[in-house]
Amino acid sequence: MNIFINIYENWTTYEWVLLGGILISTFLLTNLVTYFFTRNWNLNKLLSITYGISSIIYILLIFILQFLVDNIGHIFIIPVFLIFLLVITNWFSLIGYYNAKYNSKSFSLIKLITEFQKDSIRNIIILTIAILSVSIFLRGDLLFIFIITYLDTAISIYLTGILANKLIHD
Amino acid sequence: MKKIRFKKLTINWTNFFNYIFLVSLSSVILLTFLIALPLTEKLTDIAAFDLNIADTIWEKEYILNIESEDSKDIQKTKNILFKRLNDYGVEEVSISEKSNQLKITVKTTKGETYVDELIKNPYIYKIVSRKEDVDFEDTENPYAIYFADNYNETEFDSTSFRNIYITKLTTSSGDKSYFGIAKTWPSTTKDFKTFLQENESQYLGVDIDGFVTPVYISDPSVFAIPLTSDGESLDIVKILYNDGSIPTSYEFADENLLETLNLDINYVEVTVALFISIILIYLYLYFMKKYSTDMVFRSLFTTLFSLAILLSSLKISSIPIQLSILIIDAVITIILTNSLQQNQESRNIITISSFFIGILFSILGVGYLRILGNQLVVISIISFLSVTIGNLYINKVSIYFKK
Numbered sequence: 345m346n347i348f349i350n351i352y353e354n355w356t357t358y359e360w361v362l363l364g365g366i367l368i369s370t371f372l373l374t375n376l377v378t379y380f381f382t383r384n385w386n387l388n389k390l391l392s393i394t395y396g397i398s399s400i401i402y403i404l405l406i407f408i409l410q411f412l413v414d415n416i417g418h419i420f421i422i423p424v425f426l427i428f429l430l431v432i433t434n435w436f437s438l439i440g441y442y443n444a445k446y447n448s449k450s451f452s453l454i455k456l457i458t459e460f461q462k463d464s465i466r467n468i469i470i471l472t473i474a475i476l477s478v479s480i481f482l483r484g485d486l487l488f489i490f491i492i493t494y495l496d497t498a499i500s501i502y503l504t505g506i507l508a509n510k511l512i513h514d
Numbered sequence: 515m516k517k518i519r520f521k522k523l524t525i526n527w528t529n530f531f532n533y534i535f536l537v538s539l540s541s542v543i544l545l546t547f548l549i550a551l552p553l554t555e556k557l558t559d560i561a562a563f564d565l566n567i568a569d570t571i572w573e574k575e576y577i578l579n580i581e582s583e584d585s586k587d588i589q590k591t592k593n594i595l596f597k598r599l600n601d602y603g604v605e606e607v608s609i610s611e612k613s614n615q616l617k618i619t620v621k622t623t624k625g626e627t628y629v630d631e632l633i634k635n636p637y638i639y640k641i642v643s644r645k646e647d648v649d650f651e652d653t654e655n656p657y658a659i660y661f662a663d664n665y666n667e668t669e670f671d672s673t674s675f676r677n678i679y680i681t682k683l684t685t686s687s688g689d690k691s692y693f694g695i696a697k698t699w700p701s702t703t704k705d706f707k708t709f710l711q712e713n714e715s716q717y718l719g720v721d722i723d724g725f726v727t728p729v730y731i732s733d734p735s736v737f738a739i740p741l742t743s744d745g746e747s748l749d750i751v752k753i754l755y756n757d758g759s760i761p762t763s764y765e766f767a768d769e770n771l772l773e774t775l776n777l778d779i780n781y782v783e784v785t786v787a788l789f790i791s792i793i794l795i796y797l798y799l800y801f802m803k804k805y806s807t808d809m810v811f812r813s814l815f816t817t818l819f820s821l822a823i824l825l826s827s828l829k830i831s832s833i834p835i836q837l838s839i840l841i842i843d844a845v846i847t848i849i850l851t852n853s854l855q856q857n858q859e860s861r862n863i864i865t866i867s868s869f870f871i872g873i874l875f876s877i878l879g880v881g882y883l884r885i886l887g888n889q890l891v892v893i894s895i896i897s898f899l900s901v902t903i904g905n906l907y908i909n910k911v912s913i914y915f916k917k
Contacts, residue, residue: 354610358593358600359880366878370871377867417621418606418881422842425879425886429846429871433853436867440860463857466804467849473798474848477791478841481783484775486838490845 461505550825552782563829573772582762637754640671672759693738710734820900868894
């Protein structure tokens with residue numbers, strides 16, 4: 345728990361306010377956009393659960409990382425940005441598809457979820473190859489940043505695809 | 515004599531302009547790739563377009579002794595010091611406290627002198643008036659005008675002002691120079707105006723940490739502090755004046771330069787690795803038959819094109835960039851462009867959302883988050899443009915090949 349105590353003691357109020365502002369604004373804005381385009385609360389639930397999963401995995405990974413790295417500095421906040429961006433990009437591919445196909449006769453939520461799961465798997469594959477190929481040239485903190493980002497994003501996106509089956513029905 | 519008759523030439527202007535457009539677009543795309551490729555800047559001396567890699571990272575810790583023991587004062591001092599360093603763009607800042615001592619650790623590529631200036635000076639300023647019994651014209655004591663002891667304190671200090679607005683004004687000699695215009699809070703405006711009117715055509719001063727900058731009041735409607743700085747040092751002055759007033763004075767006690775591990779790779783390796791990794795990604799996708807051949811080809815082209823635009827824009831604008839940030843930027847560009855290309859129906863919403871996330875992080879982010887936020891704003895535009903232009907180009911070219 346050392347790392348979390350250190351963060352609590354060494355961060356200024358200014359940092360807490362700014363980081364809290366980013367997290368809350370992103371959470372609210374993406375949920376607002378999701379509701380605006382779909383009017384389906386279940387999708388908002390799914391998005392919120394995705395954020396929850398990402399946050400828990402990130403905290404777990406940082407906890408494990410303290411045993412592998414001498415000093416966990418501010419640079420390890422970069423995965424927060426990358427995870428947010430990648431999860432949101434994947435999520436908005438679902439919202440875009442929903443918005444474009446909603447009025448067509450062949451549209452169904454089951455079809456939407458199947459398409460979303462396919463897209464998610466493709467995105468995970470692209471992410472895997474992109475990160476693997478650049479990671480060959482990296483070491484130290486930057487390598488760990490990419491590992492954290494990859495593990496967190498891939499697991500979150502995959503679990504969102506699975507949870508979508510349970511939460512969203514026609 | 516026989517007349518030579520030429521067949522009337524008919525030109526299809528639409529085709530003609532399409533052709534001209536395609537040739538121009540091909541040249542621009544080719545040029546973008548050439549500029550982006552490593553070491554091509556060595557081919558010509560006409561234009562300089564080297565990639566401006568940020569200086570090496572340095573790490574230092576500073577010890578400050580705070581005069582107050584009030585926890586609120588210490589907390590406020592920590593916040594202001596962090597805000598100053600963050601606004602200057604210092605990548606990593608850590609501030610810890612032990613009784614009334616602050617330990618600030620910075621890890622950055624920014625100028626060491628400026629970081630020193632931001633940390634070592636509390637920059638507590640107040641408006642002062644001249645003591646009547648001091649001879650400021652004494653040639654044997656030319657520094658009398660700079661010592662705070664020779665001035666009387668007034669009721670106005672940094673808390674009386676909203677901000678100090680930095681602008682260029684004409685001096686009495688007719689030259690242009692930078693001044694800081696003091697903008698008062700509504701509650702102090704009237705009193706400050708009266709104070710300036712009372713001191714019209716006289717010298718006042720701004721006492722900053724015990725040293726005074728004399729200010730001649732020629733026009734009582736404005737309090738203009740003369741600034742000798744320019745360029746980056748002017749930015750530092752702006753930060754010091756406007757990032758809040760430190761509630762308690764402190765003394766700089768010690769500093770230690772720490773050993774830092776810099777990423778030991780050059781940008782040529784990075785660029786080649788990135789281009790190869792993109793080709794590998796799409797070769798894999800092609801053989802896995804996850805996408806149609808047309809989609810794989812289009813995605814490969816648009817992704818390479820967006821990476822080329824990113825590198826070219828960095829080279830042309832000469833904006834300094836850290837290699838680690840460049841690698842992260844490249845990964846974001848690859849994934850974002852691929853996502854835009856393969857989700858046609860979500861193209862606008864993904865572009866707009868990534869653009870706004872970029873803006874959000876650039877406004878509220880600290881350290882690296884702010885840098886990445888700024889980069890994301892540019893990358894989302896580049897990715898969208900490369901997908902739009904890339905698809906248009908492929909469509910036009912394929913028409914000509916099919917003819």
